[in-house]
Amino acid sequence: xxxxxxxxxxxxxxxxxxxxxxxxxxxxxxxxxxxxxxxxxxxxxxxxxxxxxxxxxxxxxxxxxxxxxxxxxxxxxxxxxxxxxxxxxxxxxxxxxxxxxxxxxxxxxxxxxxxxxxxxxxxxxxxxxxxxxxxxxxxxxxxxxxxxxxxxxxxxxxxxxxxxxxxxxxxxxxxxxxxxxxxxxxxxxxxxxxxxxxxxxxxxxxxxxxxxxxxxxxxxxxxxxxxxxxxxxxxxxxxxxxxxxxxxxxxxxxxxxxxxxxxxxxxxxxxxxxxxxxxxxxxxxxxxxxxxxxxxxxxxxxxxxxxxxxxxxxxxxxxxxxxxxxxxxxxxxxxxxxxxxxxxxxxxxxxxxxxxxxxxxxxxxxxxxxxxxxxxxxxxxxxxxxxxxxxxxxxxxxxxxxxxxxxxxxxxxxxxxxxxxxxxxxxxxxxxxxxxxxxxxxxxxxxxxxxxxxxxxxxxxxxxxxxxxxxxxxxxxxxxxx
Ligand SMILES: [Zn+2]
Numbered sequence: 001x002x003x004x005x006x007x008x009x010x011x012x013x014x015x016x017x018x019x020x021x022x023x024x025x026x027x028x029x030x031x032x033x034x035x036x037x038x039x040x041x042x043x044x045x046x047x048x049x050x051x052x053x054x055x056x057x058x059x060x061x062x063x064x065x066x067x068x069x070x071x072x073x074x075x076x077x078x079x080x081x082x083x084x085x086x087x088x089x090x091x092x093x094x095x096x097x098x099x100x101x102x103x104x105x106x107x108x109x110x111x112x113x114x115x116x117x118x119x120x121x122x123x124x125x126x127x128x129x130x131x132x133x134x135x136x137x138x139x140x141x142x143x144x145x146x147x148x149x150x151x152x153x154x155x156x157x158x159x160x161x162x163x164x165x166x167x168x169x170x171x172x173x174x175x176x177x178x179x180x181x182x183x184x185x186x187x188x189x190x191x192x193x194x195x196x197x198x199x200x201x202x203x204x205x206x207x208x209x210x211x212x213x214x215x216x217x218x219x220x221x222x223x224x225x226x227x228x229x230x231x232x233x234x235x236x237x238x239x240x241x242x243x244x245x246x247x248x249x250x251x252x253x254x255x256x257x258x259x260x261x262x263x264x265x266x267x268x269x270x271x272x273x274x275x276x277x278x279x280x281x282x283x284x285x286x287x288x289x290x291x292x293x294x295x296x297x298x299x300x301x302x303x304x305x306x307x308x309x310x311x312x313x314x315x316x317x318x319x320x321x322x323x324x325x326x327x328x329x330x331x332x333x334x335x336x337x338x339x340x341x342x343x344x345x346x347x348x349x350x351x352x353x354x355x356x357x358x359x360x361x362x363x364x365x366x367x368x369x370x371x372x373x374x375x376x377x378x379x380x381x382x383x384x385x386x387x388x389x390x391x392x393x394x395x396x397x398x399x400x401x402x403x404x405x406x407x408x409x410x411x412x413x414x415x416x417x418x419x420x421x422x423x424x425x426x427x428x429x430x431x432x433x434x435x436x437x438x439x440x441x442x443x444x445x446x447x448x449x450x451x452x453x454x455x456x457x458x459x460x461x462x463x464x465x466x467x468x469x470x471x472x473x474x475x476x477x478x479x480x481x482x
Contacts, residue, residue, distance in 0.1 A: 005043065006181070008171050009036055011436040013043050015168045016142065018439060020115075023479040024166045026141040028121070028156055030356050031170035033146045033323025034182045040170075041117050041144055042071045048482035049077060049092050053114040056139070057095045058132065062270060063277075064119060067299060068095050102128040105135045112136065115482060118143045122316055124163055125150055133163060140480045146323060147316035148356050152204030157358025167358050173326070173351045182326045183304075183335040185350045186395060187386040189379060190227055192342050193220040196311050205313050212243035215309055215341070221253045224307055224340055228287070229257070232336040236280050237305035239289040240321050247289040250309060254287045261287040301327040304335055311341035315354075318343045322350040344386050349377060438464070 005013065012029065019027045031037045045055050057079075059065055065083055072079050072093065080089025082096035082104065113136050118124055121143030124133070133141065143164055148156050156162035176182040194214040199206040228237060241247035247263040254261035262285055264273045273293070279285040281300050291310070306325035312318055325335040337350065348354075379386050380393035380400075392399040441447045447461035447468075 005039065006036065008175075009040050009043075011440070012040055012168060012170050013047075014439060015436070016040075016044060017047065017482055019166055019168060020140055020142075020480040020482055026143065026164045028143045028145070028148055028164040028167040028358065029170070030145060030148045030167060032173045032176055032182070033320065034327040035146075035170055035176055036181075037144050037146070037170075038067055038071045038119075041119070041142065042068070042075055042077065044142060044482060045072065045093055045115075045117065046075055046077050048115050048480075051481055052092075053480070053482060054092045054112060055094070055115045055117065056101075056113040056136070057093070057117045057119065058098055058101070058129070059095065059119045060098045060123060062097070063299070065095055065097060068119065098128050098132065102131055105132065108136070110135055111138050113139045114480060115139060116141045119145075121145045122147055122150060122156065124156065125161070147319050148358075149316045150204075151314050151316065153314075155357055155359045159359050162358070164358055167356070169356060172353055174353060177326075177351055181328060183328060183332055185322065185326060185337050186334050187337040187339060187344055187349065188227065188231055188384045189339040189342070189344055189386045190223060190384045192340060193217070193223055194341075196342060199311065201313055205317075206311055208243060211311055212246050215242045215311070216246040216249055218249075218253065220309070220340065221250050224250070224309060224338065225254055225257045225259075227338050227340075228254075228259075228305065228307060231338065232305040234286060235304035235336065236283075236285070236300070236302050237287045237307055237336075238280070238300075238303055238324055239287055239307040240310045241289055241291050242310040244291050246309070247291050251287065251289045254289075259286040261285065261289065263289040264293050265291060266293055299327070300324070301329040302332070303327070304329075304332055306335070306337050308337070308339045308341050308343050311346075312343060313346070315347040318347045319350065326350065339386070345377065349386070349388065441465075441468070 012031070016027060016029055029037065029040070031040065041057070045057065048055050057068055059068055062083075065081060069079065069081060072095070077093055078091050079093035079095055080086070080091040082094050083100050084097075116133070116136060116139045118129065118141055122145045123129060124143060141163055143156065145156075148167065150156065150162075154160045154162075157164050157167070171179075173182060177184055194217070196211075196214060199210050199214065201207065224239070239247070239250055241250055241263075244263075244265045244267075247265065251261040251263040260279075262276045262279070264276050276285065276288060277300060280288045281302050287307075303325050306322055308318075308321065312321075322337055325337060337344070344350075377386060378389045378400075380396060380398050382398040383393060383396040385393055385395035387394050437450060441450055441464070444461065444465045447465045448458065450456075451458060451461040
């Protein structure tokens with residue numbers, strides 16, 4: 001390896017390879033934004049190509065083509081690019097724009113690629129992706145996403161009508177924060193200046209025209225500008241708006257308040273869009289606004305604030321948006337989230353533990369009981385900070401007034417809840433670690449060393465090794481070796 005993977009990335013690369021070897025056809029990999037999924041699948045690609053496989057990496061945005069190509073280059077993987085403006089290559093690894101490849105499918109025989117890596121694969125239900133998967137029907141698929149759920153809340157597994165047979169989960173947002181791989185979110189939810197209670201949904205999301213009409217008002221934007229000034233003044237911020245026009249109006253109002261602000265949208269020239277994004281990164285802009293262009297695939301780690309002005313019914317979209325601000329950058333410890341649309345109340349804290357499943361039925365917006373959410377979120381009436389339940393505000397120190405009886409009750413419940421949750425998190429971590437430790441064992445000696453370390457009998461090592469060999473043996477015929 002040319003540069004070092006983080007411990008969990010290494011374990012995840014191993015776990016994913018195991019899944020394919022044992023014969024799983026299509027595997028989903030879930031890792032929060034900022035966890036480094038591009039690095040992980042670049043290593044998978046490297047290993048697969050070394051073993052003579054042809055690998056196709058599918059992305060759906062220009063920015064992602066550049067990022068993926070750079071990541072492959074860094075570990076020395078030769079690759080071609082299938083996108084407008086690039087010439088045909090004969091490399092075994094190709095990075096392709098979905099929109100371009102879907103028009104050039106006839107150039108490739110159906111059995112050309114052995115492995116397809118589908119980045120941001122929560123879009124994989126869309127027609128163009130399905131068409132590509134159908135064409136290369138013999139290839140294994142590795143799907144990668146931070147939020148394995150479709151806009152309508154359905155899962156990505158076969159039972160829910162998706163493509164995937166199994167899922168590997170990387171560490172949670174909370175674990176990444178604890179290890180300083182992500183910034184700590186500091187969430188404020190000022191009173192919503194619009195009535196959002198009657199928004200109607202279409203295909204699982206609030207109707208754009210209605211959200212734009214409710215949100216695109218100078219008084220609401222003014223409130224956002226004031227809170228930005230007070231709580232995040234000058235920190236590079238991205239603002240998520242309800243429509244292109246809304247994004248333009250918000251940028252305009254930030255400019256009249258003395259900030260450098262601009263909006264981007266899908267109709268702009270690529271070069272203009274790129275310039276504005278890099279301006280935000282190099283200090284030329286304070287605030288970048290957009291409708292949905294920057295919610296994913298735009299990597300600007302210096303961003304320290306996210307301003308939410310678009311109510312969304314999609315937990316996936318909400319997490320993608322907030323995730324833009326949580327990336328680590330030198331000197332950055334916190335990220336300010338200004339939620340003016342009730343998204344945090346709707347979908348929970350950014351670092352709340354979420355249980356992702358292949359099956360949409362057990363997971364999705366609304367699947368969680370309201371009471372359950374209320375328990376986990378508390379809002380300070382003084383500074384509007386939103387946080388896990390505590391007797392005082394962790395941001396401004398405001399002590400909540402409660403009666404003596406309530407204090408006793410709440411203290412008891414809180415302590416119990418916190419202790420129980422912490423224990424759960426710790427138990428899960430231990431279990432995960434134990435599984436991974438065993439998963440890393442290859443030879444009989446590996447298993448013997450692990451048995452000695454854990455105080456198990458030598459027989460345990462022998463039987464585990466045998467079981468692994470049997471599984472590995474049959475999988476070598478059934479599965480893909482990458
Ligand atoms: Zn407070």
